Amino acid sequence: MTFTDKELEKRKHLVKTTYKLVADYGFSNITLQDVAEKAGVSKGSILYYFENKDELFVTLLERMVNNIERQIRVNVSRSNTPQEKLQAFINSTFVGIKENRDFYKVYLDFLSQSNHNDGLKKFNVYWYEQCVLVFGQIAKEGIEKGVFRNVAPEAAAIVARSVVDGLCIRWLFDEPDRFEFYKETALQVMTCYLSK
Amino acid sequence: MTFTDKELEKRKHLVKTTYKLVADYGFSNITLQDVAEKAGVSKGSILYYFENKDELFVTLLERMVNNIERQIRVNVSRSNTPQEKLQAFINSTFVGIKENRDFYKVYLDFLSQSNHNDGLKKFNVYWYEQCVLVFGQIAKEGIEKGVFRNVAPEAAAIVARSVVDGLCIRWLFDEPDRFEFYKETALQVMTCYLSK
Amino acid sequence: MTFTDKELEKRKHLVKTTYKLVADYGFSNITLQDVAEKAGVSKGSILYYFENKDELFVTLLERMVNNIERQIRVNVSRSNTPQEKLQAFINSTFVGIKENRDFYKVYLDFLSQSNHNDGLKKFNVYWYEQCVLVFGQIAKEGIEKGVFRNVAPEAAAIVARSVVDGLCIRWLFDEPDRFEFYKETALQVMTCYLSK
Amino acid sequence: MTFTDKELEKRKHLVKTTYKLVADYGFSNITLQDVAEKAGVSKGSILYYFENKDELFVTLLERMVNNIERQIRVNVSRSNTPQEKLQAFINSTFVGIKENRDFYKVYLDFLSQSNHNDGLKKFNVYWYEQCVLVFGQIAKEGIEKGVFRNVAPEAAAIVARSVVDGLCIRWLFDEPDRFEFYKETALQVMTCYLSK
DNA sequence: CATGAATGAGGCTTCATTCAT
DNA sequence: TATGAATGAAGCCTCATTCAT
Numbered sequence: 004m005t006f007t008d009k010e011l012e013k014r015k016h017l018v019k020t021t022y023k024l025v026a027d028y029g030f031s032n033i034t035l036q037d038v039a040e041k042a043g044v045s046k047g048s049i050l051y052y053f054e055n056k057d058e059l060f061v062t063l064l065e066r067m068v069n070n071i072e073r074q075i076r077v078n079v080s081r082s083n084t085p086q087e088k089l090q091a092f093i094n095s096t097f098v099g100i101k102e103n104r105d106f107y108k109v110y111l112d113f114l115s116q117s118n119h120n121d122g123l124k125k126f127n128v129y130w131y132e133q134c135v136l137v138f139g140q141i142a143k144e145g146i147e148k149g150v151f152r153n154v155a156p157e158a159a160a161i162v163a164r165s166v167v168d169g170l171c172i173r174w175l176f177d178e179p180d181r182f183e184f185y186k187e188t189a190l191q192v193m194t195c196y197l198s199k
Numbered sequence: 200m201t202f203t204d205k206e207l208e209k210r211k212h213l214v215k216t217t218y219k220l221v222a223d224y225g226f227s228n229i230t231l232q233d234v235a236e237k238a239g240v241s242k243g244s245i246l247y248y249f250e251n252k253d254e255l256f257v258t259l260l261e262r263m264v265n266n267i268e269r270q271i272r273v274n275v276s277r278s279n280t281p282q283e284k285l286q287a288f289i290n291s292t293f294v295g296i297k298e299n300r301d302f303y304k305v306y307l308d309f310l311s312q313s314n315h316n317d318g319l320k321k322f323n324v325y326w327y328e329q330c331v332l333v334f335g336q337i338a339k340e341g342i343e344k345g346v347f348r349n350v351a352p353e354a355a356a357i358v359a360r361s362v363v364d365g366l367c368i369r370w371l372f373d374e375p376d377r378f379e380f381y382k383e384t385a386l387q388v389m390t391c392y393l394s395k
Numbered sequence: 396m397t398f399t400d401k402e403l404e405k406r407k408h409l410v411k412t413t414y415k416l417v418a419d420y421g422f423s424n425i426t427l428q429d430v431a432e433k434a435g436v437s438k439g440s441i442l443y444y445f446e447n448k449d450e451l452f453v454t455l456l457e458r459m460v461n462n463i464e465r466q467i468r469v470n471v472s473r474s475n476t477p478q479e480k481l482q483a484f485i486n487s488t489f490v491g492i493k494e495n496r497d498f499y500k501v502y503l504d505f506l507s508q509s510n511h512n513d514g515l516k517k518f519n520v521y522w523y524e525q526c527v528l529v530f531g532q533i534a535k536e537g538i539e540k541g542v543f544r545n546v547a548p549e550a551a552a553i554v555a556r557s558v559v560d561g562l563c564i565r566w567l568f569d570e571p572d573r574f575e576f577y578k579e580t581a582l583q584v585m586t587c588y589l590s591k
Numbered sequence: 592m593t594f595t596d597k598e599l600e601k602r603k604h605l606v607k608t609t610y611k612l613v614a615d616y617g618f619s620n621i622t623l624q625d626v627a628e629k630a631g632v633s634k635g636s637i638l639y640y641f642e643n644k645d646e647l648f649v650t651l652l653e654r655m656v657n658n659i660e661r662q663i664r665v666n667v668s669r670s671n672t673p674q675e676k677l678q679a680f681i682n683s684t685f686v687g688i689k690e691n692r693d694f695y696k697v698y699l700d701f702l703s704q705s706n707h708n709d710g711l712k713k714f715n716v717y718w719y720e721q722c723v724l725v726f727g728q729i730a731k732e733g734i735e736k737g738v739f740r741n742v743a744p745e746a747a748a749i750v751a752r753s754v755v756d757g758l759c760i761r762w763l764f765d766e767p768d769r770f771e772f773y774k775e776t777a778l779q780v781m782t783c784y785l786s787k
Numbered sequence: 788c789a790t791g792a793a794t795g796a797g798g799c800t801t802c803a804t805t806c807a808t
Numbered sequence: 809t810a811t812g813a814a815t816g817a818a819g820c821c822t823c824a825t826t827c828a829t
Contacts, residue, residue: 028315029314034822046824050824051789055824055825056824108314111310112311114371115307118304118307119225158380162366162388165362166365169362169364169366170361173361176324177357188358191392192388195394230799231800240814242799242800242815242816243817251800419707423620424707438804438811439810448804506760508617510699511615516764554776556761557754558757561752564753564756564760565753568705580750587786590783622820632793632794636794638820639793640792644820792827793825793827794826796823799819800821801819801820802817803816804816807813
């Protein structure tokens, strides 16, 4: 279960390729053959680096969750005031049209499958816990500094994640270039919700 | 394409059975055999009432969307003030623990598949359009009567749908009995968002 | 195994409908449902009049062979000289564009299936025996009257059937309106073959 | 669409196995499972070498037509006089009892299916065109050299193909050991037809 | 390490046939 | 007599997975 650098590199390449394909076609609609072709490797090669198709998917989600989580932490930590941190939180989720479309398509697959797959559910739980930690901290700071109204930080975190995800999912079925509208709306809703 | 009462009854039975299975195991994880066994009919029987597996799913989603939409309209129309209508809107979505869990599991699958299936996407578009019509009207009334602040009705409708869906999806991965918390939170967020 | 007049009428109707469908699509490409729809009866009805799909096909071929055989006998018997009888024989096979296309398409199916189905083979044997009897008689008369050269009547019968069938099958893949050319060619080949 | 030698070998093996099965049981009466078992491979293996069942059949017929056509050309080109070429043409078709029975059983299926399948029809057209080219040339030479009577070469080609096919098909339902009789009869009929 | 030929379980679908009405 | 709902056997095809090279 430990990998050399070269192996890690190859796994990364395969995961990235899978990410693109899942975004375009959905996990249950793509085959290992599809991944192999797009990645420019043989079918057998994939199963050399991943136990099976499921592990490839799980790895993809693991990586995805870790990336987004890290990104949020980094962006938030660079900000100072609670309002700036709220903005940073939203910036971390609303990155760009292309990135967000791919991300949320895969993310939807992830959520959908998590309901029926205990292996995936545990990433979800972890992911949501992290969200509570990060945004709970933002909320707590805002309340302490008197710039947010007095809500339970955990509730605020849940609202933040839900509003952002809800809007991003909704945006998937709207015009791509309304991205900024959705981003601003997310900020506005959270601002209303947290304002005194 | 017209059916007798008996046929409609049978189709309904099959669709309901499928609904339960999709909620439990997910769209692409169930087979016609599964549906047949659970419904207590033969495999061939399903294909006698539905062109193919896809049509069974599409019918399920069509019915689901129509039901929820009708429910919302009925509940909203029974209320008088904009605030009551907002509450009615949220009540229509947060029906009960059991109902909501099944519904949103299937709904998530629906959203996820809609990204890759044009046939499903059209229901999505229709569904979101109806949401805008219904909630846009609520918002418009509230604004005119001076109880809501002046937001674009369409934006309010998008926010309402997104907040409700976002929270319900989030709730799927939280404790079932926190249902009321999520429901109240939805109302709270929307109230903040619409308040002057 | 005995039928009332009404039953016979119904069987005849079903056989005729099947004949058309077999000509158009081939026996193994049509379903009982197809026959039922085209005949304007229910699927179950067909199996009320015929043991199973196979019996329907066998009955069709039986009828087909009997019809053509009777036709040949009638036409030949109305002629006087051996040459006229030869012409009558060919006329009986080359009836018309539409009739011949349908007939030979079904006939090809018949020949093709006869190779693998003993039930059908016996019709074939019977049919060819009748051909030998009928054309053998023509040849014999012609030889005795000195208008045909001295060939074995059975050989002449085999040649006659083969030439006619070979040309008709070939014509199926040529332009329909070259029907007369094929008919004349059949007569010409037989005339050459039988001339002194 | 290019294959390695090994792949070609495997495809050839599968096609030959299919050929035997089609001869014995007929086109629409054999399954991929039958082919797999007889060929000693798994069912999936066939679909690895052929897109689907249809492609297997089409390949079989393509190969069959190409083989017989090549054989005719080779044999004819080795002969000198028109009469010898006519004999070579007939020799090419009447190869041997065993070979001819298999061939014409498959060929009958081929003709029969060609009526209902446009993909197959195109091989038929090609095949008949080649026949016209080859035998038309023989006829033309014979006429020019004054050994055949003056007929249209194309007509002669059609007669040749029809007579040979008609007799071979007829032979399928006669005693196998009358093979030589049918062969001689074919030569005799053609000789009569072409003689001055 | 990497390949890709080969497998076979499992899914969807078709359709002849049965049978209650 | 006639219907057509219901069945289930059987076929085609997909594709994750194995394994010899």
